[in-house]
Amino acid sequence: MKISGTLARFERNSVERHMGEPERRPDRDLLRQFCDGDREAFTTLYRAHFPAVFRFAFYMTGDRIRAGEITQDVFVWLVHHPSEFDADRGDLPAFLGGVARKLVHRRQQNESRWRPLDDAALLPRDGRGGDRELVRGLERRQDVAELRQAIAALPERYREAVVLCDLQEKSYQQAARELGCALGTVRSRLHRARELLVRKFQGKKEGQKC
Amino acid sequence: MLTECREYRERLIELARGAVAADERRALMAHVDVCAECAQALEGQLALSAALESMAAEGLPEMAAIEARVLAEFDRAAARRVSRWVLVAGLAAAVCLGVVWVERRREPVERPRVGVTTVAVQTAPASRPVSVVQRVRHKMARRQANEESQPFLEIPYTVPLAPEEQTTVVRMEIPVAALIAVGFSVPASDAGAVVEAEVLVSQDGRARAIRPISISASR
Numbered sequence: 021m022k023i024s025g026t027l028a029r030f031e032r033n034s035v036e037r038h039m040g041e042p043e044r045r046p047d048r049d050l051l052r053q054f055c056d057g058d059r060e061a062f063t064t065l066y067r068a069h070f071p072a073v074f075r076f077a078f079y080m081t082g083d084r085i086r087a088g089e090i091t092q093d094v095f096v097w098l099v100h101h102p103s104e105f106d107a108d109r110g111d112l113p114a115f116l117g118g119v120a121r122k123l124v125h126r127r128q129q130n131e132s133r134w135r136p137l138d139d140a141a142l143l144p145r146d147g148r149g150g151d152r153e154l155v156r157g158l159e160r161r162q163d164v165a166e167l168r169q170a171i172a173a174l175p176e177r178y179r180e181a182v183v184l185c186d187l188q189e190k191s192y193q194q195a196a197r198e199l200g201c202a203l204g205t206v207r208s209r210l211h212r213a214r215e216l217l218v219r220k221f222q223g224k225k226e227g228q229k230c
Numbered sequence: 231m232l233t234e235c236r237e238y239r240e241r242l243i244e245l246a247r248g249a250v251a252a253d254e255r256r257a258l259m260a261h262v263d264v265c266a267e268c269a270q271a272l273e274g275q276l277a278l279s280a281a282l283e284s285m286a287a288e289g290l291p292e293m294a295a296i297e298a299r300v301l302a303e304f305d306r307a308a309a310r311r312v313s314r315w316v317l318v319a320g321l322a323a324a325v326c327l328g329v330v331w332v333e334r335r336r337e338p339v340e341r342p343r344v345g346v347t348t349v350a351v352q353t354a355p356a357s358r359p360v361s362v363v364q365r366v367r368h369k370m371a372r373r374q375a376n377e378e379s380q381p382f383l384e385i386p387y388t389v390p391l392a393p394e395e396q397t398t399v400v401r402m403e404i405p406v407a408a409l410i411a412v413g414f415s416v417p418a419s420d421a422g423a424v425v426e427a428e429v430l431v432s433q434d435g436r437a438r439a440i441r442p443i444s445i446s447a448s449r
Contacts, residue, residue: 057308057312058307059308059309062304062380063301066297066300067297070293070296070297071290074293075286075290084291088293088296091296092296092299092300093291095303096300096303099300099303099304099307100307114368129427163281163286164281164285165286167278167281167282167285182409183409186247186279186282187285187286188286189286211239211243213241213245214275215243216276217272217278218274218275218278220273221278222274
């Protein structure tokens with residue numbers, strides 16, 4: 021069956037996604053050396069964590085330039101506040117993710133007054149018919165770009181759930197810890213976000229047909 | 231949508247995410263086979279998962295400029311940190327120098343002082359310690375005495391050294407009898423014994439003080 025075949029693609033992620041990441045012990049040593057002024061240690065830390073921070077900012081904003089600026093701000097903030105990181109409270113990736121979240125939130129609050137409200141397509145619709153076309157449509161490259169924009173347009177709480185759980189493949193538990201909310205809350209936000217995304221594309225396809 | 235379907239929808243999302251065990255997957259698929267709406271919903275979620283996967287697999291852009299800016303900020307911060315430490319160290323040094331300067335101004339002019347010292351001279355092989363009480367006046371002698379374990383003892387009836395007079399220290403063996411002769415009280419049983427001592431010689435070539443080091447029996 022077609023659906024069963026498609027499902028097989030996603031099975032391999034199920035175990036990895038929910039086992040949790042191993043602790044990055046070298047981060048502590050690198051951070052200590054960086055606090056002592058070791059440039060090499062800081063460069064190693066930066067290169068190790070840049071991709072995750074950038075991806076988070078990129079998925080949250082849907083804009084490479086903004087994502088680059090936010091990533092830069094995160095690491096500049098780390099340069100000036102290394103002592104804010106408490107290894108007993110979590111690992112460095114989660115800490116940097118938290119800093120990135122705050123910066124994204126602050127930036128979007130500042131920008132929100134200038135952005136037109138264009139979330140009408142996210143409103144629930146009568147969901148009949150368009151999904152098969154969606155399967156074909158979403159696999160196209162331009163639809164990935166549209167998906168990125170759609171994610172960036174989601175309400176923040178839903179967007180964070182999609183970015184952390186689906187794009188960064190964190191477990192519900194890790195995402196809940198980073199977001200400071202209950203595991204069930206993360207799951208329900210993610211489900212809601214995914215429904216909104218599917219409906220958005222469904223509405224788009226229907227609009228194109230007309 | 232049926233109430234039953236509503237319950238299935240949440241699990242179908244997890245199914246599309248690949249987070250459902252095999253048993254549950256079979257049960258869900260059995261429902262999807264008989265429910266067209268849920269089949270469509272699953273298809274939509276699977277398409278979304280595929281798109282999200284493609285999105286997550288996208289390569290990162292070249293961000294050398296960001297790295298350069300971040301590292302430049304690190305260098306600036308490091309330089310500021312170093313200069314802050316230099317400033318703190320400079321201030322600390324200035325405070326210390328100030329305290330030393332004030333203390334030195336308070337200190338009275340150094341003059342030869344009268345000191346009372348007890349010196350034990352060990353006889354060889356084993357005899358009673360000898361106590362000698364003498365006054366030591368010379369600054370040099372006193373400074374050297376502090377550096378060494380025992381002070382110089384002024385030779386009785388000699389002219390005291392001038393405050394800044396230069397002296398020479400000579401190590402020699404002195405018969406106990408000679409020490410007694412110049413006025414030291416050495417209650418040694420063996421008058422022929424020899425004391426190894428450092429002798430402080432003044433500029434005029436006269437011995438002014440001695441510092442006993444050891445005593446040996448007569449040869």
